[in-house]
Amino acid sequence: MRVAVGPTNLDSGDLRVAFLSRKLARLLGVSGGSRLKVTVGSRELSLWVAITEDDNLSLLLPRNLYEELGSPREVDVELYTGTPSVEYLRKKLTGSKLSYGELRTIIRDVVSGLLSEAEIAAFIVAQTVIGMDIDEIVSLTRAMVETGSTIDFGEDAYDIHSVGGVPGNSKVSIVAVPIVASAGVFIPKTSSRAITSPAGTADTMEVLTPVAFTPEELKELARKVRGFIVWGGALNLAPADDILIRVEHRLKLDPTPQMVASILSKKLSMRIKKLVIDIPVGSGAKVESLESGRRLAELFIRVAGELGISTRCALSYGDQPVGYAVGPALEAREALETLLGRGPTSVKEKAASLAGMVLELAGLAPQGGGRSLALRILESGKAYEYFRRIVEAMGGNPSVKPEDVEVGRYKAEIRAHTDGYITGVSNKTVAQIATTAGAPTDRGAGVLLRVKKGHKVRAGDVLLEIYSSSETRLEEALRVAETLRPITIEGMVLEVYP
Amino acid sequence: MRVAVGPTNLDSGDLRVAFLSRKLARLLGVSGGSRLKVTVGSRELSLWVAITEDDNLSLLLPRNLYEELGSPREVDVELYTGTPSVEYLRKKLTGSKLSYGELRTIIRDVVSGLLSEAEIAAFIVAQTVIGMDIDEIVSLTRAMVETGSTIDFGEDAYDIHSVGGVPGNSKVSIVAVPIVASAGVFIPKTSSRAITSPAGTADTMEVLTPVAFTPEELKELARKVRGFIVWGGALNLAPADDILIRVEHRLKLDPTPQMVASILSKKLSMRIKKLVIDIPVGSGAKVESLESGRRLAELFIRVAGELGISTRCALSYGDQPVGYAVGPALEAREALETLLGRGPTSVKEKAASLAGMVLELAGLAPQGGGRSLALRILESGKAYEYFRRIVEAMGGNPSVKPEDVEVGRYKAEIRAHTDGYITGVSNKTVAQIATTAGAPTDRGAGVLLRVKKGHKVRAGDVLLEIYSSSETRLEEALRVAETLRPITIEGMVLEVYP
Numbered sequence: 001m002r003v004a005v006g007p008t009n010l011d012s013g014d015l016r017v018a019f020l021s022r023k024l025a026r027l028l029g030v031s032g033g034s035r036l037k038v039t040v041g042s043r044e045l046s047l048w049v050a051i052t053e054d055d056n057l058s059l060l061l062p063r064n065l066y067e068e069l070g071s072p073r074e075v076d077v078e079l080y081t082g083t084p085s086v087e088y089l090r091k092k093l094t095g096s097k098l099s100y101g102e103l104r105t106i107i108r109d110v111v112s113g114l115l116s117e118a119e120i121a122a123f124i125v126a127q128t129v130i131g132m133d134i135d136e137i138v139s140l141t142r143a144m145v146e147t148g149s150t151i152d153f154g155e156d157a158y159d160i161h162s163v164g165g166v167p168g169n170s171k172v173s174i175v176a177v178p179i180v181a182s183a184g185v186f187i188p189k190t191s192s193r194a195i196t197s198p199a200g201t202a203d204t205m206e207v208l209t210p211v212a213f214t215p216e217e218l219k220e221l222a223r224k225v226r227g228f229i230v231w232g233g234a235l236n237l238a239p240a241d242d243i244l245i246r247v248e249h250r251l252k253l254d255p256t257p258q259m260v261a262s263i264l265s266k267k268l269s270m271r272i273k274k275l276v277i278d279i280p281v282g283s284g285a286k287v288e289s290l291e292s293g294r295r296l297a298e299l300f301i302r303v304a305g306e307l308g309i310s311t312r313c314a315l316s317y318g319d320q321p322v323g324y325a326v327g328p329a330l331e332a333r334e335a336l337e338t339l340l341g342r343g344p345t346s347v348k349e350k351a352a353s354l355a356g357m358v359l360e361l362a363g364l365a366p367q368g369g370g371r372s373l374a375l376r377i378l379e380s381g382k383a384y385e386y387f388r389r390i391v392e393a394m395g396g397n398p399s400v401k402p403e404d405v406e407v408g409r410y411k412a413e414i415r416a417h418t419d420g421y422i423t424g425v426s427n428k429t430v431a432q433i434a435t436t437a438g439a440p441t442d443r444g445a446g447v448l449l450r451v452k453k454g455h456k457v458r459a460g461d462v463l464l465e466i467y468s469s470s471e472t473r474l475e476e477a478l479r480v481a482e483t484l485r486p487i488t489i490e491g492m493v494l495e496v497y498p
Numbered sequence: 499m500r501v502a503v504g505p506t507n508l509d510s511g512d513l514r515v516a517f518l519s520r521k522l523a524r525l526l527g528v529s530g531g532s533r534l535k536v537t538v539g540s541r542e543l544s545l546w547v548a549i550t551e552d553d554n555l556s557l558l559l560p561r562n563l564y565e566e567l568g569s570p571r572e573v574d575v576e577l578y579t580g581t582p583s584v585e586y587l588r589k590k591l592t593g594s595k596l597s598y599g600e601l602r603t604i605i606r607d608v609v610s611g612l613l614s615e616a617e618i619a620a621f622i623v624a625q626t627v628i629g630m631d632i633d634e635i636v637s638l639t640r641a642m643v644e645t646g647s648t649i650d651f652g653e654d655a656y657d658i659h660s661v662g663g664v665p666g667n668s669k670v671s672i673v674a675v676p677i678v679a680s681a682g683v684f685i686p687k688t689s690s691r692a693i694t695s696p697a698g699t700a701d702t703m704e705v706l707t708p709v710a711f712t713p714e715e716l717k718e719l720a721r722k723v724r725g726f727i728v729w730g731g732a733l734n735l736a737p738a739d740d741i742l743i744r745v746e747h748r749l750k751l752d753p754t755p756q757m758v759a760s761i762l763s764k765k766l767s768m769r770i771k772k773l774v775i776d777i778p779v780g781s782g783a784k785v786e787s788l789e790s791g792r793r794l795a796e797l798f799i800r801v802a803g804e805l806g807i808s809t810r811c812a813l814s815y816g817d818q819p820v821g822y823a824v825g826p827a828l829e830a831r832e833a834l835e836t837l838l839g840r841g842p843t844s845v846k847e848k849a850a851s852l853a854g855m856v857l858e859l860a861g862l863a864p865q866g867g868g869r870s871l872a873l874r875i876l877e878s879g880k881a882y883e884y885f886r887r888i889v890e891a892m893g894g895n896p897s898v899k900p901e902d903v904e905v906g907r908y909k910a911e912i913r914a915h916t917d918g919y920i921t922g923v924s925n926k927t928v929a930q931i932a933t934t935a936g937a938p939t940d941r942g943a944g945v946l947l948r949v950k951k952g953h954k955v956r957a958g959d960v961l962l963e964i965y966s967s968s969e970t971r972l973e974e975a976l977r978v979a980e981t982l983r984p985i986t987i988e989g990m991v992l993e994v995y996p
Binding site for chain 1: 615
């Protein structure tokens with residue numbers, strides 16, 4: 001049935017709800033809390049129904065949703081009775097393998113908005129419990145690419161991507177990309193904002209320069225510089241990913257097949273041909289053992305291979321945060337320092353190793369010789385010079401100094417209770433302190449470690465500093481730090497009984 | 499934070515949404531589409547957030563939700579950041595067994611409203627894919643009972659319950675209950691309305707008498723008659739069930755552990771001590787093979803045993819609809835006819851067999867002698883006389899005759915295209931025709947079979963009649979019947995090629 005539709009002055013975010021008058025609801029056979037199928041052009045959505053006491057045949061949508069649908073005057077509405085996707089989910093749950101066509105239907109319905117959270121949750125859980133084989137992951141990746149936009153720069157593109165899970169890691173590609181680009185290799189890096197972590201690469205880069213670009217602006221950018229780091233969110237690359245990630249986050253699940261498909265679909269959408277994947281391995285990281293790191297690497301290489309992406313994986317040290325800084329502004333500052341030649345060794349080493357692998361893939365260094373070439377580029381200042389060009393091209397201030405980067409005005413310190421050696425810096429607790437302090441939304445919030453594993457400290461030495469733009473949040477973060485003690489000192493007495 | 503709350507003139511059904519002014523949202527750190535935790539007394543809910551352009555610190559809830567919460571003046575609100583239940587779900591998904599305390603937390607959060615559809619879906623999917631052991635099902639059942647009301651009649655209660663899945667089955671207990679009750683056995687049967695099937699026992703009984711009672715009214719009823727058939731939905735028995743079933747329905751999943759827990763929790767809430775469970779077995783039924791029927795029976799008996807309910811299971815013939823009538827009014831009519839001694843043999847036999855098993859459990863008949871005692875009671879007219887007493891006590895018209903029961907005024911017939919023997923009557927297609935015609939909401943809608951398996955027909959004979967109160971729906975149902983052909987005649991030519 002075709003009905004007139006208008007906006008109502010509400011911002012419902014991702015909640016898809018339609019306000020129907022009782023009269024219209026009765027005509028369609030829907031009631032409060034049931035689902036309505038709305039068709040606008042080629043897009044089909046299911047919306048939750050709330051019934052208004054309006055006397056007309058009225059249909060109203062929250063303004064944000066109305067605008068997302070292109071502010072239509074009329075839409076087709078009917079009682080929503082389901083989609084074949086639900087049958088495919090059920091098929092997967094009973095152990096059958098899904099075909100490309102079936103996965104494509106599921107993903108299309110995720111993107112369009114026909115599947116509800118409950119149904120998307122079933123898909124995520126199926127991947128967690130039952131898993132997917134190589135064919136299915138390849139099909140899933142293709143389906144995610146085909147339901148979004150792609151950008152073709154007209155030449156082979158390279159990329160570096162980390163699966164994440166270790167705080168402080170967002171700055172690594174900010175150092176690695178200019179190394180690679182300054183050597184002439186084309187590296188159009190898209191990155192994401194943090195969902196649960198203190199800083200995504202896009203969050204950190206945004207401290208220094210705008211990161212949201214349209215596809216056309218990106219092509220323009222590629223004519224000016226050989227590499228950049230932008231936010232992928234505005235580009236409609238594999239848009240199923242954001243929706244799936246939201247549900248994963250809600251369920252606290254992160255199934256491997258979906259992780260692989262999500263990463264590779266973004267890369268495929270950017271026509272990446274050669275890819276280096278960083279897999280941090282360590283306690284509290286996403287991958288906790290070398291063994292599972294190797295399995296994941298093998299999976300990435302096989303799936304990417306089927307998709308025409310030549311891939312190398314680095315299993316990197318992930319037992320403690322990378323560098324000393326955690327949080328967008330603190331990490332941006334540390335990235336700048338590293339580019340200027342005075343950053344921590346761990347950041348320099350990691351960035352050079354990953355950049356070196358790209359240089360090898362590009363044939364600019366012999367197998368095993370990439371890292372030292374990358375280090376030479378970094379130490380020569382060429383990478384820093386190229387980074388200035390990138391920042392300028394992206395619309396930031398190329399002359400920004402590390403000390404110009406503003407961090408949270410409220411600051412607290414955690415000190416050592418005893419003398420000893422640092423035997424552990426907990427990834428999870430450091431991340432939790434930083435997010436409690438407000439990162440990543442509060443760009444200046446985060447943690448600055450003053451020690452790393454193996455350092456010697458004396459009682460009273462500062463172990464870490466917490467930054468925040470809010471005094472309340474700083475206090476909460478301090479409480480988390482004091483309760484969970486992110487840093488272990490050998491010989492520390494935890495409790496004393498009389 | 500404590501804020502004033504009011505209703506807004508909306509009926510949102512099961513959709514839990516809160517309307518916050520931008521000012522309040524900012525203060526709480528929530529945005530459109532995020533989740534808000536609302537605490538009212540001991541109840542904690544999570545609500546979806548929609549942001550209004552109101553200038554005050556306002557919080558509005560849809561009227562139905564506001565009233566469900568007891569029309570409070572103020573509530574406590576905060577940003578919802580999750581519940582331990584999500585950790586337990588994740589634990590289950592990684593293969594661990596859940597304890598009673600963990601399951602109780604999950605079920606409490608389901609009932610309270612803290613868990614979203616996505617999270618409940620994860621729970622249903624975990625049960626589907628991973629399953630649950632006896633301990634977990636017992637714990638789940640207990641948790642479902644303890645989060646709802648219980649009714650104690652002060653004496654041992656008996657019950658009959660069918661797991662369903664076969665159309666036409668809703669009338670069986672309407673015949674069986676008066677047989678049992680007229681022999682003096684106390685059988686306070688609660689039943690449900692149909693969700694996907696053409697008629698639940700409550701729908702069919704409601705054609706003859708009111709079925710919604712409060713616990714007090716139920717106790718009053720028990721003082722007048724030894725048995726009744728009421729709708730369980732108004733009694734707050736194991737309220738988690740309705741919520742879980744809604745999500746199961748959406749996902750088209752019906753995991754066995756949840757089915758067992760749902761049925762037994764309702765029985766335990768009514769202090770049922772002896773129970774007969776009917777498991778129809780047949781193509782297109784819920785249980786398709788004797789083998790899986792036996793496994794299900796074994797599971798019921800073990801779980802019920804742990805819960806103190808002595809149980810017997812009947813694996814019954816479920817290869818075609820029970821009797822001839824499908825749909826509330828048509829089945830009510832057939833039940834009356836059976837009580838009057840002129841119903842179909844299959845209905846009489848099935849009701850007498852199940853009633854007989856109860857009579858044996860009650861010690862009124864020797865093992866194996868229940869069925870014939872039940873048949874004698876039915877044929878003597880005693881069961882019909884008792885049924886009149888029940889209907890009168892429940893507020894219906896005890897003198898209602900089968901021909902008084904109103905069925906849909908629009909009627910269509912499906913005729914045989916060829917001569918032959920009936921070799922199949924499809925449960926699923928018959929159910930689909932009946933629901934397409936409008937059952938169970940349209941009480942008079944349904945299917946009246948004119949033939950069953952083994953009958954001989956000639957071309958042109960009527961195979962079935964479809965009833966509906968809506969001409970449009972009748973036409974749709976007719977189209978379904980003509981396309982899917984619910985009745986197979988041996989020798990039927992399905993298609994002819996030139």
